[in-house]
Amino acid sequence: MLEGLVALLPQVIFDGLLLGFVYAMIALGYTMVYGVLELINFAHSEIFMIGAVVGVEVFRYLGPAIPNGIVVLLLALLLGAIISGLMAMVVERLAYRPLRARGTTNRLVPLITAIGVSFVLQDVVRFIEGLWHNEFKLQMRVIPPLDGNFTFLTVFVQYKALILILVSLLMLFGLNYLVNRTKLGTAIRAVAQDMSTARLMGINPDVIISRTFLIGGALGGVAGVLFAVQYSTIDPYVGFFPGLKAFTAAVLGGIGNITGAMVGGLVLGQLETLSGTYLPTLTGGNFGTEYKDVIAFLILILLLLFRPQGLLGQVVKEKV
Amino acid sequence: MNRQTANIVVLGLALLSLALLWYVPGALAGALGLVGVVLAAYLRPSMSVRAGALALLALGFTLALSQVPRVNILFYGLVAVLVALITIPGVPRWIKALLGIAVLLVSVPIAGFNNTFFLELGIQIGIYAAMALGLNVVVGMAGLLDLGYAAFFAIGAYTWAIFGSPQAANFLSGSFPLPGNYFYLFMALAIITTAITGLLIGLPALRLRGDYLAIVTLGLGEVVRVLANNLDHPVNFTNGPQGITPVSRPDIGWFHSLMSSIGVELDARTDYQFFFYLLVLVIIGIVVLVNINLGNSRFGRAWIAIREDETAAKAMGIPMLGTKLLAFATGAAFSGAMGVIFAAQRTFVSPESFTLLASITILGMVVLGGMGSIPGVILGAAALTAINTDILKSFSEYLNNLRQAGVLSLPSQVEPAKYERLVFGVILVLMMIFRPQGLIPERRHQLEIEEAKEAQR
Incomplete structure (x- = not known):
C-alpha cells in the first residue's frame, strides 16, 4: 500500500501546486485590502466567483466562434480581470467608502457590511444567470488546445494546468513589481502604514484604496477564470470555500504581507490535496475527502494559537 | 399634527x-x-x-x-x-x-x-428571537462578530436528536431513544456542551483582534455542517445528509389535563404545537430577563466597555480574554438550548437547517432590530422569520400562478423563495450604511449617534 501512496505523490504535489496558485491569487486580494483598510473583505470571494462566471460566459459565446482556445482564454482572462476589478471598485465605492466618510469607529460595521455585500453579489449573479440561461450550475466548455494533455514521467499534465501556472506566476511577479517598484505601489504601502501621514505627503487615500481594490479584484477575477477552466463546474456560491481558504492562506503567510500570501496559498494548496488524497487511504476509508475543508480550518485554529502573526509576518502593535 | x-x-x-x-x-x-x-x-x-x-x-x-x-x-x-x-x-x-x-x-x-400555521410561525419566531437575543449578547453587547452562530444551534439540536432517537444505539449500549422527558435534562446538557464548545473555539480566536473571530466562526459553521454531513461513517452518529428522524418529544399528558381543566380541549393536530408555543414563550421570558440582568451586571458593563473601546477597557483593568470568552460562551449556550427545542418540535434534524445562511439570518435579526437593543432584536426576529417562512414563499406562489396563467414568462430559476441571501444581504448593507443603530436603537447607541452629530456641527 505504501508503494502505491508514494507512486501517487508527484501527481498529488502537482495538483496541490495548481490549487495553491489559485489560493495565492485570491489571498493577495484579501491581504492587500487588509493591508490598507484592516478589513476582512468577505466580498472578495464573490469577486473571484464573478471572474469564474465571466470565464464560463466568454467560453460559451466566443468558444464556438474562435477556434483557438488560447485566444479565447486570453480574452476571458482580460475580461474577467476587468469586470472583477471594476466590480471590486464599485463595491468599495458604494459600500465601504460611505462608512469611512462617516468615520465609524465601530469595527463591526464594515465587517457586517462586507458579509452583506458578499450575499448580495451571490444572489445578483444567481439572478442574472437564472434570467439569462435559466441555469444555476454552470458548466465550463474548454476548447482545444486547452483540453490537451501529456504525461511527464508519472504526472498527468493538462495544457490548461500549465497555462494556470504560467499566468499565475506572471501575475504574482507583476504584482510584486508593482507594489515594490512603482509609484503606485509606494503609495499603497504608505497608505497601509499610516493613512493620515500618507495624506500629508500628498497622497489621496481614497484614490489609493480604490486602486487597491481594483488590483486585488483583477487578481481575483483572473484566479476565477483559471479556476473555472481548471475545475469546470461552478455556481454562484462557489466562491465561499476558496475564499475562506485563501483568507486562511493569507493569515498563514502573515496577513498584510504579499509574499506571505503567496507562500501561504502554496502551502495550503499542498496540505489540502495531500490530506484530501491520503486521508481516505490512511484511515481505511473512514474519513473521506470531504474532511479536507476541516483540515484547512484546523490549520487556521492551530496557527492562531501558536503563531498568529503567520509564517512570514511580524508582530504588529495595534494602532491606537 | x-x-x-x-x-x-x-x-x-x-x-x-x-x-x-x-x-x-x-x-x-x-x-x-x-x-x-x-x-x-x-x-x-x-x-x-x-x-x-x-x-x-x-x-x-x-x-x-x-x-x-x-x-x-x-x-x-x-x-x-x-x-x-x-x-x-x-x-x-x-x-x-x-x-x-x-x-x-x-x-x-x-x-x-x-390555522396551525400561525402556531408554527409563532414557534419559529420565538425560537429565532431567543437565539437572536443570545447572539445579541455576543454581537450587540460585547461587540464580537460571530458568523457561525448556527453551529451552536446545530450542536444543541444534534445533542438531543442523537439520544432522543435510536441513533445513539449505534455507539452506546442501552435502550434508545431515551424517554421523551429527558428532553428537559438535555436542554441543560446542551447548554453545557455548547458553552464548552464556545470556550474551545473562542480561546484561540479571542486572544487576537476581533476580525479573526469572524473568520474562525465562519469556518466553524462550515466545519460543523461538514461533520454533520459526514459523521455517518465509520460510526453512524449523525446519519449524514438524510438527517435524524423521529426525535422524541416530551410527554405532555399533564399538559392535556391541565388544559382541559381550564376548558381547552386539545387534539392531536394542535397539542404539541400549542405546548411548544407556550414553552417558547416561557423561554423567551427567561432569556429576556437574563439579557436585562446580564446587561446591568458587572460583566455586561465590561462587555459594553470592550465594545466601545477595547484599548481603554484594557487600561481600566478589564480582563480581556475572560470577559470576551464569557460573552461568547453565553451566546453559544442560548443557541444550544434552542437547538434542543428545535429538534423536539420538528422531530427531524438535518444539516440543511444549519448553513451559513442560518447564521447570517440570525445576525440580520440583530442588526435590523438594533445591536444591543432587546425589543429591537425581537422585532428583527419577527420580521425576518416572517419574510423567511411566509412572505418570500407567498411571493413565489404568486409569481408561479402568473407563470401558469401565461401572464409572465420567467425562467424557473428565478424564484423569490430562493433569494433569501439577497434579502438578508441587502438588509445588512443598507442598515450598516444608513442606520447602523438599528430600527429600535439601544439607548446608548442613540446617544452616541446624537453626540457624533453634535460634534460634526
Missing part, C-alpha cells in the same frame, strides 16, 4: 378597522388595521387613546382571524400590535403587560387553533 387631531384620527381609524374586521373580515380590513397600528405608533395621540386603539385593533384582528383563519395579514396585524406594545414609550407598564398577555395567550392561540 396636534394631539387632539391625532387622538381623533387614531381612535376613528381603530373603530373603523374594528367594524370592518368584524363584519367584512379579510385582507383589506387587515391592511387598514395595520395602517391603524402604524398610525397609533407614529402619530402622537394621548397615552390612553394609544392604548385603547391598540386594544381595539387587537380585538378586531382576533375576531377576524376566528372567522377567516387563512388570511396571513391579520396575523401580522397581531404581531404589529405586540411590537408596538414593546417599543412605544408612554403607555403604562401594566396596560402593556395586560394587553401583551391577552394577545399572546388568547388571540394567537385562537388564530392558531383555526
Whole structure:
C-alpha cells in the first residue's frame, strides 16, 4: 500500500501546486485590502466567483466562434480581470467608502457590511444567470488546445494546468513589481502604514484604496477564470470555500504581507490535496475527502494559537 | 399634527378597522388595521387613546382571524400590535403587560387553533428571537462578530436528536431513544456542551483582534455542517445528509389535563404545537430577563466597555480574554438550548437547517432590530422569520400562478423563495450604511449617534 501512496505523490504535489496558485491569487486580494483598510473583505470571494462566471460566459459565446482556445482564454482572462476589478471598485465605492466618510469607529460595521455585500453579489449573479440561461450550475466548455494533455514521467499534465501556472506566476511577479517598484505601489504601502501621514505627503487615500481594490479584484477575477477552466463546474456560491481558504492562506503567510500570501496559498494548496488524497487511504476509508475543508480550518485554529502573526509576518502593535 | 387631531384620527381609524374586521373580515380590513397600528405608533395621540386603539385593533384582528383563519395579514396585524406594545414609550407598564398577555395567550392561540400555521410561525419566531437575543449578547453587547452562530444551534439540536432517537444505539449500549422527558435534562446538557464548545473555539480566536473571530466562526459553521454531513461513517452518529428522524418529544399528558381543566380541549393536530408555543414563550421570558440582568451586571458593563473601546477597557483593568470568552460562551449556550427545542418540535434534524445562511439570518435579526437593543432584536426576529417562512414563499406562489396563467414568462430559476441571501444581504448593507443603530436603537447607541452629530456641527 505504501508503494502505491508514494507512486501517487508527484501527481498529488502537482495538483496541490495548481490549487495553491489559485489560493495565492485570491489571498493577495484579501491581504492587500487588509493591508490598507484592516478589513476582512468577505466580498472578495464573490469577486473571484464573478471572474469564474465571466470565464464560463466568454467560453460559451466566443468558444464556438474562435477556434483557438488560447485566444479565447486570453480574452476571458482580460475580461474577467476587468469586470472583477471594476466590480471590486464599485463595491468599495458604494459600500465601504460611505462608512469611512462617516468615520465609524465601530469595527463591526464594515465587517457586517462586507458579509452583506458578499450575499448580495451571490444572489445578483444567481439572478442574472437564472434570467439569462435559466441555469444555476454552470458548466465550463474548454476548447482545444486547452483540453490537451501529456504525461511527464508519472504526472498527468493538462495544457490548461500549465497555462494556470504560467499566468499565475506572471501575475504574482507583476504584482510584486508593482507594489515594490512603482509609484503606485509606494503609495499603497504608505497608505497601509499610516493613512493620515500618507495624506500629508500628498497622497489621496481614497484614490489609493480604490486602486487597491481594483488590483486585488483583477487578481481575483483572473484566479476565477483559471479556476473555472481548471475545475469546470461552478455556481454562484462557489466562491465561499476558496475564499475562506485563501483568507486562511493569507493569515498563514502573515496577513498584510504579499509574499506571505503567496507562500501561504502554496502551502495550503499542498496540505489540502495531500490530506484530501491520503486521508481516505490512511484511515481505511473512514474519513473521506470531504474532511479536507476541516483540515484547512484546523490549520487556521492551530496557527492562531501558536503563531498568529503567520509564517512570514511580524508582530504588529495595534494602532491606537 | 396636534394631539387632539391625532387622538381623533387614531381612535376613528381603530373603530373603523374594528367594524370592518368584524363584519367584512379579510385582507383589506387587515391592511387598514395595520395602517391603524402604524398610525397609533407614529402619530402622537394621548397615552390612553394609544392604548385603547391598540386594544381595539387587537380585538378586531382576533375576531377576524376566528372567522377567516387563512388570511396571513391579520396575523401580522397581531404581531404589529405586540411590537408596538414593546417599543412605544408612554403607555403604562401594566396596560402593556395586560394587553401583551391577552394577545399572546388568547388571540394567537385562537388564530392558531383555526390555522396551525400561525402556531408554527409563532414557534419559529420565538425560537429565532431567543437565539437572536443570545447572539445579541455576543454581537450587540460585547461587540464580537460571530458568523457561525448556527453551529451552536446545530450542536444543541444534534445533542438531543442523537439520544432522543435510536441513533445513539449505534455507539452506546442501552435502550434508545431515551424517554421523551429527558428532553428537559438535555436542554441543560446542551447548554453545557455548547458553552464548552464556545470556550474551545473562542480561546484561540479571542486572544487576537476581533476580525479573526469572524473568520474562525465562519469556518466553524462550515466545519460543523461538514461533520454533520459526514459523521455517518465509520460510526453512524449523525446519519449524514438524510438527517435524524423521529426525535422524541416530551410527554405532555399533564399538559392535556391541565388544559382541559381550564376548558381547552386539545387534539392531536394542535397539542404539541400549542405546548411548544407556550414553552417558547416561557423561554423567551427567561432569556429576556437574563439579557436585562446580564446587561446591568458587572460583566455586561465590561462587555459594553470592550465594545466601545477595547484599548481603554484594557487600561481600566478589564480582563480581556475572560470577559470576551464569557460573552461568547453565553451566546453559544442560548443557541444550544434552542437547538434542543428545535429538534423536539420538528422531530427531524438535518444539516440543511444549519448553513451559513442560518447564521447570517440570525445576525440580520440583530442588526435590523438594533445591536444591543432587546425589543429591537425581537422585532428583527419577527420580521425576518416572517419574510423567511411566509412572505418570500407567498411571493413565489404568486409569481408561479402568473407563470401558469401565461401572464409572465420567467425562467424557473428565478424564484423569490430562493433569494433569501439577497434579502438578508441587502438588509445588512443598507442598515450598516444608513442606520447602523438599528430600527429600535439601544439607548446608548442613540446617544452616541446624537453626540457624533453634535460634534460634526
